[in-house]
Amino acid sequence: MSDVQLVDVLRALADPIRLEIVRHLADGTAHPKTSDLWPFDVQKSTLSHHFKTLRESGLTRTIVNGRQHDIQLRKAELDERFPGLIDSVLRG
């Protein structure tokens, strides 16, 4: 997490769908990436791209169990690295 840059995190958050994904992940649990579980009217590839952007920015991790790919917000690490940022975004 120490190599995660604030600008990259802000850029990842600066999109309505990614912001909504982060809000869905706010409970801290891992959520399946399965596209039909997400309430967005976008192509599967578009959703995958958003997931990738979130992971590469440092906001989320991917957890793979067998064939299931889950996405989880790195809440505790983010709170330590950027105190208050995620909470303010979840409230906003």
Added chain:
Amino acid sequence: MSDVQLVDVLRALADPIRLEIVRHLADGTAHPKTSDLWPFDVQKSTLSHHFKTLRESGLTRTIVNGRQHDIQLRKAELDERFPGLIDSVLRG
């Protein structure tokens, strides 16, 4: 400020130079836009563009006195609309 959207604020913040400008404005006072007072190696027009992006996102206001154009962070309003966001960005 009620029409200011979180996504737009995040997008405006998601740039190294604009983030640095916001940090310079953190003291809450109005700063002249005069380009040679800013420590950036960018064209005057580029700096103007960043100032405009910040203003249009709702992050800053412009104050014009005579021929002097100042830029000021809308800190109090932002703190009320997005509690903790600006402080976390200034710390980050």
